[in-house]
Amino acid sequence: MAAPIPALELTGLSKSFGTAVAVDQLSLTVPTGSFYGLVGPNGAGKTTTLSMATGLLRPDAGSARVHGVDVWTDPVAAKRMIGNLADGVRLFDRLTGEQLIRYTGMLFGLPRDELATRTADLLRLMDLEAAAGAPVADYSAGMTKKVALACALVHAPRLLVLDEPFESVDPVSAANIEDVLRGYTGSGGTVIVSSHSMDLVQRMCDHVAIISAGRVLIAGTVDEVRGEATLQERFLELVGGRIHSEGPQWLRQS
Numbered sequence: 621m622a623a624p625i626p627a628l629e630l631t632g633l634s635k636s637f638g639t640a641v642a643v644d645q646l647s648l649t650v651p652t653g654s655f656y657g658l659v660g661p662n663g664a665g666k667t668t669t670l671s672m673a674t675g676l677l678r679p680d681a682g683s684a685r686v687h688g689v690d691v692w693t694d695p696v697a698a699k700r701m702i703g704n705l706a707d708g709v710r711l712f713d714r715l716t717g718e719q720l721i722r723y724t725g726m727l728f729g730l731p732r733d734e735l736a737t738r739t740a741d742l743l744r745l746m747d748l749e750a751a752a753g754a755p756v757a758d759y760s761a762g763m764t765k766k767v768a769l770a771c772a773l774v775h776a777p778r779l780l781v782l783d784e785p786f787e788s789v790d791p792v793s794a795a796n797i798e799d800v801l802r803g804y805t806g807s808g809g810t811v812i813v814s815s816h817s818m819d820l821v822q823r824m825c826d827h828v829a830i831i832s833a834g835r836v837l838i839a840g841t842v843d844e845v846r847g848e849a850t851l852q853e854r855f856l857e858l859v860g861g862r863i864h865s866e867g868p869q870w871l872r873q874s
């Protein structure tokens with residue numbers, strides 16, 4: 621029997637900025653229906669990888685396929701299947717939260733009635749109903765993150781690519797979002813999420829890849845990767861870089 625087509629398949633992805641290699645022949649297979657965590661130290665290449673995987677940044681080499689569709693040769697078909705919460709991408713923040721979600725849904729050609737229902741559902745889910753009529757420019761960091769996440773969900777994509785989705789999000793909203801994402805993967809959707817929270821990845825994800833210096837150090841199910849240790853311990857063991865110190869002398873207060 622032929623192997624099932626993965627939700628996301630990255631093959632030999634590479635990207636340099638000048639002489640600095642950000643992503644170095646990175647390959648990764650994200651199975652359909654998985655909740656996949658991408659972790660790594662600052663500057664490891666997570667955002668660069670996800671930007672190339674979602675059609676935002678052209679790779680120097682390699683390919684990205686979403687459910688078998690090449691992101692760079694057939695971008696329209698691929699992007700229809702992707703919901704993307706990207707790091708550092710500007711939103712049309714003169715729009716209100718409600719307008720921004722509706723506008724995003726319109727770009728995907730959703731019918732007006734359906735869009736009204738989805739927008740209302742998403743505003744409720746993200747606890748943004750009270751702020752729905754305010755311009756996104758006036759939102760807090762966490763509210764901005766939540767409205768961007770709502771935009772990523774509105775067209776019910778088959779693959780969700782979320783760069784640090786819980787950063788700045790309050791615990792109640794995070795728990796609500798977590799429930800929705802679990803329901804989504806339970807129904808066959810796929811999530812790939814980058815995070816610095818090992819606890820969150822260990823709790824939520826069934827697969828994880830640890831990347832460092834633009835390469836995959838290890839990838840597999842969370843249980844395979846962590847073995848007998850916690851994910852945090854495994855991460856520190858593989859990535860290194862701990863400085864066992866109480867800080868410089870000049871900082872000490874006594």
Ligand SMILES: Nc1ncnc2c1ncn2[C@@H]1O[C@H](COP(=O)(O)OP(=O)(O)OP(=O)(O)O)[C@@H](O)[C@H]1O
Nearest residue numbers: 637640641642660661662663664665666667668669
């Ligand atoms: N537009 C750019 N121009 C120059 N260098 C860049 C650019 N984008 C990323 N880099 C470099 O590429 C490397 C990988 O960056 P990237 O943002 O992908 O890391 P990251 O794993 O997402 O880090 P963090 O956890 O800090 O968000 C870093 O060395 C960074 O300085």
